[in-house]
């Protein structure tokens with residue numbers, strides 16, 4: 001049976017995040033020829049309609065309330081609830097980003113739905129949607145089959161490939177949500193890290209651990225990341241030692257990344273760190289201790305001093 005799937009898109013700094021297209025691809029996979037409806041929030045949301053249409057949305061709900069220009073759980077949950085009521089989808093997919101992780105449980109509670117969090121795959125089994133998600137800090141995977149009711153899932157970035165952009169014939173549905181009694185208003189956003197490539201969506205991540213030894217020790221890692229068009233990440237060890245900001249932390253209590261290439265420099269490979277990066281497609285570990293556990297998950301291991309190895313890699317990649 002064909003299904004109607006609501007794919008919630010996310011924009012940041014005036015651009016749609018790539019995971020929005022991945023969420024649309026996930027929706028198309030299980031729609032069974034049915035309708036994929038996108039929703040995008042914020043006063044400039046209309047400018048994203050074409051791109052969402054090019055990636056598979058038949059209709060785009062444009063929710064232009066100004067209260068949605070900066071994220072708050074309350075405003076998003078209120079607006080999205082009204083969109084869901086209007087669309088009446090068979091399933092709702094949302095990016096597993098900081099916003100998705102925060103808003104989805106609140107929305108699920110308001111809708112009285114269960115939530116499959118952090119899905120890395122979606123497929124149809126007959127008429128049921130089956131989600132795959134990592135458990136036990138990425139050591140195992142479980143499959144959840146939604147046999148009845150509205151399915152609701154957040155989709156981990158960089159796992160379900162976005163489809164190539166095609167022609168857009170998306171219908172724009174202008175939607176004004178009734179947003180009231182907000183308990184939180186964001187007055188200002190202070191960025192701790194400057195621009196650059198978004199860590200959660202980066203195709204290449206160069207991460208440093210306690211072995212980096214200082215704030216300055218991250219500079220060679222940043223240079224390598226720049227040459228590769230990637231982002232810098234960190235272990236909690238490096239964050240706790242105040243070598244870098246916690247916004248860079250990767251792992252169980254940090255960000256989860258799935259880049260094409262993950263370079264771990266001076267990171268021992270604690271299970272809590274692996275939880276955030278072990279699904280990376282290719283893992284390169286640089287560590288001076290040949291017994292470091294990170295080598296057990298690495299595709300390529302370099303035993304050596306990161307302060308010698310990383311600049312050499314940077315020089316070589318510059319030649320490519």
Ligand code: FAD
Nearest residue numbers: 209210211235236237251252253254266268272273288306
């Ligand atoms: P270390 O374990 O100290 O490793 C440093 C490594 O650098 C060593 O292997 C050493 O051989 C190598 N090294 C030193 N100098 C050099 C050099 N010059 N060149 C090359 N290699 C060198 N950790 C996370 O990362 N993310 C999380 O989300 C996270 N969540 C946690 C949640 C909980 C509840 C708990 C209890 C812990 C969590 N941790 C997390 C912490 C985790 O257990 C480890 O303590 C942490 O990952 C260690 O960081 P590290 O690998 O940088 O440091």
